[in-house]
Amino acid sequence: MNQLRPNSFRLSPDARGRFGPFGGRFVAETLMPLILEVEQAYEAAKRDPAFDTEWRRLLTHYVGRPSPLWYAGRLTEHLRQEAGKGRGAAAPEAHGAKIYFKREELNHTGAHKINAVLGQILLAKRMGKTRIIAETGAGQHGVATATACALFDLPCTVFMGATDVERQQPNVFRMKLLGAEVMPVTSGAATLKDAMNEALRHWVANVEDTYYCIGTVAGPHPYPVMVRDFQCVIGEETREQVLAAEGRLPDALVCAVGGGSSAMGLFFPFLDDAGVAMYGVEAAGRGLDTAEHAASLNRGRPGVLHGNRTYLLQDAHGQITEAHSISAGLDYPGIGPEHSWLHEQGRVQYVGATDAEALDAFQLCSRLEGIIPALESAHGLAQVIKLAPTMPRDSIIVLNLSGRGDKDIFTVAQHLGVKL
Amino acid sequence: MSGAATNGSRIAGRFAALKQAGRGALVTYLQAYDPDPATSLALLRGLPGAGADLIEVGVPFTDPMADGPSIQRAAQRALKAGATLAGVLALVRDFRAGDAATPIILMGYYNPILAYGIDRFCTDAAASGVDGLIVVDVPPEEADEIEPQAKAAGLDLIRLVAPTTDDARLPRVLAATSGFVYYVSITGITGTRSATAASLEQAIPRIRQHTGLPVAIGFGIRTPQQAAAAARLADGAVVGTALVDTLAGSLDEQGRARPETVRQVLDQVRGLAEAVRDTANRVA
Ligand SMILES: Cc1ncc(COP(=O)(O)O)c(C=O)c1O
Numbered sequence: 001m002n003q004l005r006p007n008s009f010r011l012s013p014d015a016r017g018r019f020g021p022f023g024g025r026f027v028a029e030t031l032m033p034l035i036l037e038v039e040q041a042y043e044a045a046k047r048d049p050a051f052d053t054e055w056r057r058l059l060t061h062y063v064g065r066p067s068p069l070w071y072a073g074r075l076t077e078h079l080r081q082e083a084g085k086g087r088g089a090a091a092p093e094a095h096g097a098k099i100y101f102k103r104e105e106l107n108h109t110g111a112h113k114i115n116a117v118l119g120q121i122l123l124a125k126r127m128g129k130t131r132i133i134a135e136t137g138a139g140q141h142g143v144a145t146a147t148a149c150a151l152f153d154l155p156c157t158v159f160m161g162a163t164d165v166e167r168q169q170p171n172v173f174r175m176k177l178l179g180a181e182v183m184p185v186t187s188g189a190a191t192l193k194d195a196m197n198e199a200l201r202h203w204v205a206n207v208e209d210t211y212y213c214i215g216t217v218a219g220p221h222p223y224p225v226m227v228r229d230f231q232c233v234i235g236e237e238t239r240e241q242v243l244a245a246e247g248r249l250p251d252a253l254v255c256a257v258g259g260g261s262s263a264m265g266l267f268f269p270f271l272d273d274a275g276v277a278m279y280g281v282e283a284a285g286r287g288l289d290t291a292e293h294a295a296s297l298n299r300g301r302p303g304v305l306h307g308n309r310t311y312l313l314q315d316a317h318g319q320i321t322e323a324h325s326i327s328a329g330l331d332y333p334g335i336g337p338e339h340s341w342l343h344e345q346g347r348v349q350y351v352g353a354t355d356a357e358a359l360d361a362f363q364l365c366s367r368l369e370g371i372i373p374a375l376e377s378a379h380g381l382a383q384v385i386k387l388a389p390t391m392p393r394d395s396i397i398v399l400n401l402s403g404r405g406d407k408d409i410f411t412v413a414q415h416l417g418v419k420l
Numbered sequence: 421m422s423g424a425a426t427n428g429s430r431i432a433g434r435f436a437a438l439k440q441a442g443r444g445a446l447v448t449y450l451q452a453y454d455p456d457p458a459t460s461l462a463l464l465r466g467l468p469g470a471g472a473d474l475i476e477v478g479v480p481f482t483d484p485m486a487d488g489p490s491i492q493r494a495a496q497r498a499l500k501a502g503a504t505l506a507g508v509l510a511l512v513r514d515f516r517a518g519d520a521a522t523p524i525i526l527m528g529y530y531n532p533i534l535a536y537g538i539d540r541f542c543t544d545a546a547a548s549g550v551d552g553l554i555v556v557d558v559p560p561e562e563a564d565e566i567e568p569q570a571k572a573a574g575l576d577l578i579r580l581v582a583p584t585t586d587d588a589r590l591p592r593v594l595a596a597t598s599g600f601v602y603y604v605s606i607t608g609i610t611g612t613r614s615a616t617a618a619s620l621e622q623a624i625p626r627i628r629q630h631t632g633l634p635v636a637i638g639f640g641i642r643t644p645q646q647a648a649a650a651a652r653l654a655d656g657a658v659v660g661t662a663l664v665d666t667l668a669g670s671l672d673e674q675g676r677a678r679p680e681t682v683r684q685v686l687d688q689v690r691g692l693a694e695a696v697r698d699t700a701n702r703v704a
Contacts (some may be wrong), residue, residue: 016469016561016562022564024560025559026530026557026558026559026562027485027557027559028485028486028556028557028559028580028582028586028595028604028627029559029581029582029584029585029604030580030582030583030584030604030607030608031557031581031584032561032584032585032586032589033582033584033586033589034584042602093552179474179545187492188482188483188488197485200485201485201486201487201488201609203608204486204607204608204609205606205608205609205612206607207584207607227677263550301535302534303531304530304531304534305531305534306483306485312531314535316532316535317504317505317506317532317535317536318505318531318532318534318535318536319479319481319482319499319531319532319535320482320531328434334686345517356649363658
């Protein structure tokens with residue numbers, strides 16, 4: 001397609017795994033040979049049509065792809081009425097974009113994570129690895145990894161912050177049912193960052209037989225590009241589906257960003273379509289101007305953590321600070337390096353949604369569309385709720401509904417003061 | 421040459437002198453500011469007298485990817501005590517005021533250096549009396565991040581070689597190394613397990629085939645016997661977690677130093693040094 005067009009946003013990373021100044025391979029020497037081995041194996045797999053065929057077979061018959069593109073009619077109407085109210089009687093007709101949901105929550109295991117997990121597990125098999133480890137925040141990536149490991153008969157260990165083990169109990173139990181071992185991590189704030197530290201430490205000690213299945217577009221090269229490539233199935237399908245439904249490309253794409261894999265998957269195939277605006281939604285926690293959020297692009301600075309250079313929440317001395325979000329999957333002080341680059345390039349706008357806004361969106365979506373979204377996805381939805389009323393009626397927004405919210409009902413009930 | 425040694429040459433000079441003396445080096449590792457700056461400085465000042473030939477100073481970081489629980493906790497104590505990179509450099513400066521000879525190597529992670537500013541850091545480190553750097557998460561592939569600045573400031577850039585570093589890769593790693601080679605003797609993090617004598621007896625000659633630089637063995641060396649064996653086989657033995665554990669064990673319930681903290685750690689260093697020096701007699 002537009003691969004060779006100068007000025008393309010689709011040519012990164014370079015051979016060093018850099019997206020502009022971001023990305024790279026900042027790992028200890030013990031891991032470096034293994035990182036290079038993963039890269040070589042991935043490059044070879046990409047060139048092997050059989051690899052793609054097998055991955056797509058799994059996506060179709062195991063995951064249930066393509067995921068539908070759903071016209072969220074009631075939400076659209078609701079927000080049109082809101083738009084009308086906001087603008088008085090003068091132009092009630094003029095505003096309120098059409099909203100579509102890309103329904104990744106309908107995937108097997110209930111989120112987009114499985115797309116990249118299956119690709120990585122096939123890669124691990126190719127590499128002759130016999131054990132899989134993963135980190136998880138919300139537990140969605142852990143569940144997806146445990147699922148693929150059950151399917152491929154591979155032992156699986158999932159590192160999960162003890163705080164997250166507490167707030168995502170249903171997923172912890174799911175992973176165990178699937179035969180995985182869940183290792184609670186107590187260092188630091190005992191959330192996703194600490195789980196990733198521990199997974200990396202474990203990997204260093206078990207390099208011979210173990211593959212580390214990273215859950216997002218972060219970590220050392222080649223993980224950010226590899227996970228993005230697998231997740232691009234989201235954007236590629238969306239493109240076809242929206243063209244079929246509307247005969248044109250959308251005006252805006254919206255997705256929550258934790259590490260940013262669901263967002264990169266949706267955005268990447270559209271990056272060179274100048275008419276498509278993009279919004280990455282960071283967790284603003286208790287507010288961007290409080291100390292409790294996970295907004296690395298809006299409130300962080302570039303630094304190096306977990307193998308790559310990217311925007312990080314850190315103090316003046318380069319010590320990493322703790323993130324906060326009601327959503328365990330967004331509770332991370334960094335972000336994938338490609339997002340840092342797209343942020344600096346101005347191609348994607350990164351905004352925030354607070355815990356409270358996400359909770360409201362969570363409930364609104366449940367009542368209006370009969371879809372209980374993941375708290376992560378509810379952050380994206382909160383931005384749609386702000387954005388749609390400002391856009392003309394004939395414009396189109398696609399939200400990546402990255403996951404379903406069953407796992408979050410206990411957290412939400414607690415915040416709403418309901419005892420389950 | 422006391423007082424005249426310049427940064428960068430102190431490390432080479434020390435290894436050369438020890439070679440002349442027919443023994444390997446004892447290299448100690450403690451985190452700066454663990455558990456507080458005053459104790460940390462007292463430890464630093466006591467180390468050469470207790471027999472440390474080279475001193476590694478750990479720079480505290482919130483997310484030490486290559487370190488086990490002992491050093492993670494040391495970093496937490498140090499950060500709680502207010503450690504910053506500037507503070508660590510001040511500590512080295514204070515040490516250097518009383519000791520012009522013992523090489524000091526800072527070991528840590530990249531992000532605090534980035535936050536400080538790479539140019540300014542290398543200049544300030546050299547001016548404070550630092551001789552070499554080990555930046556754990558900057559492998560040769562990313563060397564251009566810091567190598568030119570370190571070189572310009574006269575700082576050695578010591579690289580890790582691991583059991584996973586194969587013969588094809590070894591020359592590349594060694595080409596980016598100066599001062600000495602730090603052989604990480606296990607595939608794993610600090611403070612977890614120890615390498616077997618057999619694996620070390622294979623690994624060190626393999627490295628020596630590719631370099632004339634001194635080789636120090638680290639990760640998993642805890643006892644005087646292990647230190648003596650490593651110093652005999654290579655050119656130096658690095659002891660870290662074992663010292664950090666002794667320090668941690670000497671603290672009160674609030675994690676504060678007690679009067680015997682410094683003595684207990686230095687006694688252990690003396691024991692290690694005796695064993696390393698004893699080897700010399702056996703070899704000679
Ligand atoms: C449903 C869902 N959406 C989004 C995320 C955030 O991750 P990413 O930004 O990589 O898509 C998670 C992470 O756990 C998730 O479970």
